[in-house]
Amino acid sequence: MFLHVLANNELRRRQLLSTIRNRRQLRNNSDIFNLPDRQFIQSYRVDKELFKILVGEVGPYLENPLISHVTQVAAVLRFLATGSYQLGVAKDHDVNIGRSTFSKILHKVVGALECLCTENISTQQTPVEIDQSKDYFFEKFAFPNVIACVDGTHVIKPVKDSSLYLNRKGYFSINAMVVCNYNMEILAIDATHPGSCHDSFIWNNSRTREFFSTTSGFFVLADSGYALEPFVLTPYRSPQNESMQHVFNLKHAAARNIVERTIGLLKSRFRWLQGTLQYDPQFVCKIINVCCLLHNLCRRRNAYMPEFEEDNDEYPNQNEEESNLQESLGNSAEIRDGIAASFL
Template sequence: MNKKRASIAFASLCLIATLKAWKKNKCLKRNKKQWWIRPGLRHRATSGFYSTLRFKLRQQDPQWFKNFVRMSCEDFDYLVEHLTPYIGKSNTRFRKAISVGERLAVTLRYLATGDSFSSLMTVFLIGKTTICHIVHETCAAIFTALKDKFLKVPNTPGQWAEVADQFAKRWNFPNCCGALDGKHIMIQAPANCGSEYFNYKKFNSIVLMALVDAEYKFLFVEVGAYGRESDGGVFARCKLSSALADNTINFPPRRPLPNEADPMPFVIIADDAFPLKPYILKPFSYREQVMSHKIFNYRLSRARNVVENVFGICAARFRILRRPMDVKPENAKTIVLAICVIHNFLISRNSSYLTRTDTDNETNGELVAGNWRLELGPNGKLISLRASTTLGRPADDAINVRAAFMEYFMTPYGEVPWQYNRTIIHNSF
């Protein structure tokens, strides 16, 4: 009897050992990499598109190079030099590191086209998981390396006065320190996010809040607010809102408008989504307007159109903004910040990134649409914040500031000759 029990126990132990060995072998087979480098990607150094881009296109067809990465060879080299301390990798005994130039080319092509990582894999012969890491790391490095030089908020009264002088010269709007607007950036809904990112236009988004100068450059950007948040709430929680309220942004002291005597505050201009403040001008209601209100709305809209152009140009140049980003919200935020700083960088470099025909222009008061409008079409623009109806009554001093600007635009010194012919005034061109 004892021998029978012993044999049964021994057989059970053998069966258990066999099952464990089978399970371990199955896990090893499942987790074992099939290749160290996928066969189709092994000749990246000689057959990948970056080798052609680097050696042939730069010399034989620079325009193709520019169309491919959205910048000239000189601008590309500048970025490579400044990004090397952040994303440069060392070669190992097992493989050569992907160069900074190749990482930058992959990232710029992703931003320019919005192609999937799988599509970029077939072009650059780099694994799609690696491309995913490269894009997010390079975008973060672009913002970190360039923000202090090309996306720096003015912080002295003199710097803000220079911005205001630009608006007065180019848009006939004195004491204006920037045009403010917010846009919804489309993203794929993250897992288990509920309705946090679901906005009033019925898609998921994060909000880009931006202040823009008269030369089509970003002065301030903040990205990441939930798309479902109320539009007044997005700005109320924005860093710019508290900085303006406390004047920690260092706006200059009041000064008179040209040929006027009474000192007036410096302001930023915005649309109906924002509150009327002594430092924020917004349009009058479009219901039952008198002529002076129409004139003011036209002049404000004319100057504020600069921010619409900036968003439109970014969406036309970097098409990743025109489709839902299939990345985590924090990575989408990094991508948008990188695009903003690249936009400023290219304008500051005096490259052909932005030409006169790319932006809206006026001929005798009539709008000539910029190329970006023709490229994007009526449905290609980024979606604005919804005009708020819950902001409450503005303070008397805010109402008085707006009225003073309105009266100035009706004087011989403040008017533009064609403004009285525009009896139908829109919020934006």
């Protein structure tokens, strides 16, 4: 009996060593840069040049000497792109690493990439970028001095966490605030709040709102879940058809649709954001930040995105939950009325 147990243990040991050798051989014989350009982007969501830049940036933070930096970054980007569980990605023929090894690599690569967020996700815009944004919203929708749009999106979480993560739609999530510009680049992301938090609560307690409140003469477009402020334009509540307010709401909805398209593109590019996230909230926040970072880098390079078609600039229905907050006093309503009157 004892000899039989030893024999079984030896057999399992040899099988494990064989698996490790096969994985290493597959990795060594695989070169992801031989993939056609479109297939490469479809697999890793970035082009080859950007991929190499990312490898150079995160390389100094990676510790495993037995697995190349290229393979480690490829494994993480493939995971974010497909939304597959770690085991599925680890068995990918271009990756071929153990599940526990991939878990360690995921945390290392995400942590290293998050260091790049500060310089690539910022509400600070150059004068040229501000002018481009103003021109875009005015020429297409007749809205003056608009430089950003804001909205919230829910990212699903496991049920095991606190009821704070139960959102108004009945499932557990993190409510992430997204602010974007005319080019669908993300200027700010806040994924630190549970799903039970209302969009307006996150906005009112954000540094992003504080920043835009100091940008005199510029506007942020938001839906009816936010309060009207001197620098935040929201739609009118229940306007009469064909009235000045109704026309304003139609144009407002069409212009603000760009933030919804931005969120749609982000989640389409990184399907990991569409699944149930099996990690603690702090790490989920880091991955969301990294996805936004990669999204911005791709937008600036006009990277091909095969699985997403942008919507036409049509007037979507406005059925967002209205905020319970009192709309700001002062000249906010007068500013909105003045813009609405200019549409007639």
